[in-house]
Amino acid sequence: MDNEYLLNFLKEKNMPIIQKKRHTYLTYYGLEQQDTYVLKDGVVKTCVILSDGREFNISYINTPGIPSLLRDQVSQYTSTPFNVRIGSDVATFYRIPRVLFWDYVSQDKELQDYVNSNYREIISEAIFRQQIMMMMNGKTGAICSFLYQLIH
Structure with a gap:
């Protein structure tokens, strides 16, 4: 399923459209999330907060999708603060x-398939990148060595 189905579905349901400015957090570790956000246009970055307080970017998302779901899924596998900005x-x-x-997802098979397939792939990639960073503890040489081993 392509992203157009998702966008058209929400447009037909007359969901409100909001805008957020650069460096604003869409989700922030520790804050309860009352809404689900579907990116229509723009760029969001997913990141984790390292133990020294620095932000480590996992990915940039610039296509329509549901980046606020990533926090929920990644948080199941790690205690590292995960944010979307x-x-x-x-x-x-x-x-x-x-x-x-979630009511919409449970009632619409095509929407279920979208959430299940697209986010399984995106979540796996995000978790993999975070695990690499955590294993290497931010050491560039160790990351290069690990990536070399993966390739060969």
Whole structure:
């Protein structure tokens, strides 16, 4: 399923559209998330906070999708603070109450397939990148060595 189905679905449901500015957090570790956000336009970055307080970027997302779900999934596998932050000057989102979003998913097979397949892949990639960083403890030489071993 392509992202157009998701965007058209939300447009038909008249979901509100909001904008957030650069460096604004979409999700922040420790804060309860009441809404689900679907990126319509712009760039968001996913990141973890390292033990020394630095932010380590995991990925940049610039296509329509549901970046706020990533925090929930990644947080199941790690205690490292995981955040989603706006990376472009402005990003536009559909905002849907979480309960309503999951009602839609449970009632629409195509939406279920989208959430299951796309996010399984994205979450696996995000967790893999975080594990590499955690194993290497930020050491560039160790990362290069580990990546070399993966390739060969």
